[in-house]
Amino acid sequence: MIGLASPLPVLTGCDFLKGADAISGTYTGVAQDRGHLLREPSAERPPDITHRVHTVIAGGGIAGLAAARALRLRGHDDFALLELEDAPGGNSRGTQVMGIACPQGAHYLPLPGDDAREVQDLLEELGLRRRVAGRWQYDERHLCHSPQERLFFNGQWQDGLLPVQGVGADTLAQYRRFAALVADAQRRAHYAIPVLRSQFAPDQLAQDAITFKAWLDQKGFTDARLRWYLDYACRDDFGAGLGAVSAWAGLHYFASRHGFQAPGDGDDGPHDAVLTWAEGNGWLSARLAAPLGERLHTGRVVRRIAPEREGVAVDAIDVASGRTERWLARQSIVALPLHVAARVVQPAPEALRQLAVGVRSAPWVVANLRLRAPLQDRPGAAPSWDNVIYGGAGLGYVDAMHQSLRPVPGPTVLTWYRALGDAPDARAALLNAPWSAWRDAALAELAAAHPDLVRKTLRIDVTRYGHAMAVPAPGVLSQIDRWRKLVARNQLLKSEHLVAAQFADAPRLAFAHSDWAGYSVFEEAFTLGHAAGLALA
Structure with a gap:
């Protein structure tokens, strides 16, 4: 059993884990040490190299990628996007485990409503939706195939996730x-x-x-x-x-x-209905990143963003070379989590500092289990895309090969999710736990429904997110309302459809991240990034 009091597994009577030590795997996907460089005081020394560009985007998650797209749509190509990890996309990246594509984080996009019209426009651009005879139609190849979801409840599978x-x-x-x-x-x-x-x-x-x-x-x-x-x-x-x-x-x-x-x-x-792919929302982030070419700079740790007399200076570490870079720009889009933005923007606007203190983030674990063959199943509903265990501390798993049109089941990857926003000291435990602890946690939860899981699992790769997503705790909406009114009162720059996050005491900066919405979903990140890109274009 995995209790909410601790983020780490407490396993008893674990005969079903016999043979787990033969499963290979590792931690992958997030370079924790890079983010922790921000904790170290930055030495005042001349940069090793200086670049000049019109706009710098700090952060290559969905918000940063959306901002880059908005700049491109307005004909602005003189920009650079700096991303901490080796691949852009943030929580919406995909990966492969032994040749099978799978998500490393977010794994679907609900069909957007009319409030998310920027996302609707993106889906049209990507050919995922089009108007036929006056009605919108989505490409069925990308809609989640049936059966979509099931729940393991009272010893058997049922359709849907609400216990019935x-x-x-x-x-x-x-x-x-x-x-x-x-x-x-x-x-x-x-x-x-x-x-x-x-x-x-x-x-x-x-x-x-x-x-x-x-x-x-x-x-x-x-x-x-x-x-x-x-x-x-x-x-x-x-x-x-x-x-x-x-x-x-x-x-x-x-x-x-x-x-x-x-x-x-x-x-x-x-x-x-939802849109999904074998690699999850990595399908979307890859297509947003593809047009950037040499304007995308990965492996960059942004340590300082400061206004200059005629623009903005952005200091970053190139992880590969160890060199310190200075990017001199007319303006910058800060597509970073609030707690990072408040640290690196110098001086940070007061409203930014207040929001950063008020929004806390939840750690997450994502484990990709590579299977050699289909699993034995319990009675009830058929294998689905989303499969949840009633009472489990995790969030169940999605099947990476569910969208495949193969006639018979075969090898696949199951992506298991565990949110840790309720657990005390979860972030420290997450970083200090051995990989085997999360291997056993995933196997222990899913083996209740699949007793042959251990012997059919070849490899488990685990991705740890120390600050995966903002938690909309009490008071967060009120904070966002106060910021919204501040922007309106100061009549700051606006996009065509939405107020961009800007402040009178930092006019050359626009902020874009799902944290500004108080919680993390694709639509929030994309819309805020799009607004920031239009505001500075």
Whole structure:
């Protein structure tokens, strides 16, 4: 069993792990030591080399890649993008394990609504959606194939992730009552993705003041199955559970998209469709990065961003050579997490410092299990793209080969996720734990549904994210509202559709990262990056 009190596995009676020591693997994907260079005081010395460019983008996650695309669309090609890791994409990178592509982080994109029109435009550009006879159609090759998701519950698999097999009338009644409250919330206020297109209505700000757990307690939602599902949803999207995220975040999960359907009360059809690929959202990040060419500079640790008399100076370490680079630019887009931006921007705007203190991030573990052959399955629903274990500390797994059109199952990669935003001292434990601890954690959770997992697993590669995503804890929405009003009051630069994150005391900087939305999803990062790129183009 893996308890929430500790991020590390506490395993007892582990005969099913016999043979696990023969499985190879390693930590991969994130160079922790590079990020930790920011903790060291920067020595004042002349740079080894100086570059001149019109715009520097610091950070090559989805926000930075979106900003680069926006600059290109406006005809601005004189820019450089500096990325810490050896490949861009941030949490949306893909990889391969023994020849099979798989995600290293985010693994799907819900079909965007009209609030996320910048994302809709991107999907049109990539050929993923087009208008046919007056209606939008998505390329079915990229939509998640059926069956989409299943839950291992009461010893067998069931369709869908909401526990329904054998639950009683009281449980179903609470499902229906929660569905009604979500529908009422949707009627009373607009819950938008991206968040900055929400109403910030009094109801929403009141929900932001308390935890989702406290809100459920107030409303009398006591059913264990419902609370497990809602906790799972929060850990999946926000990196932490009911007791950590705000009631606004818990409701936003449903109210901003497809609502909540109680069994038998709604059509669970196309509105739940998602786009996915073997390498997850790495498919998207690779296509955003491809046009950059020599303007993309990976293995760069940005240590200082400071205004100059006629522009901005960005200092970075080239990891490969060890040289210190200075990039002199007219302007810079800071596509870095808030806690990093507040450290490297000198001096940091007061609003940036306040937001950085108020937003905490959740560590994550992603393990890719390379299988030699299909797994033995328990009774019930057929193997799906997303497969979740009821009561598991992790978030289940996705099957990298689910989109394949092969006629019979074969070797594949299962990508297992574990959010650690609830665990005390999780970040330190994450960095100090041996690789074998996460190997055993993944195997222990999934072996309940697949008893032959160990003997069919060849390799497990583990990716650790110390600061994977912002957690929308109580108060975060109110902080974003205050920043939004500050921008409007100062009449700072705006994009065509959305206010860009800029401040009067840093006019040559625009900020772009999903942290500014209070939680991490592709639509938030992309829209904010696009806005920053247009504001400075």
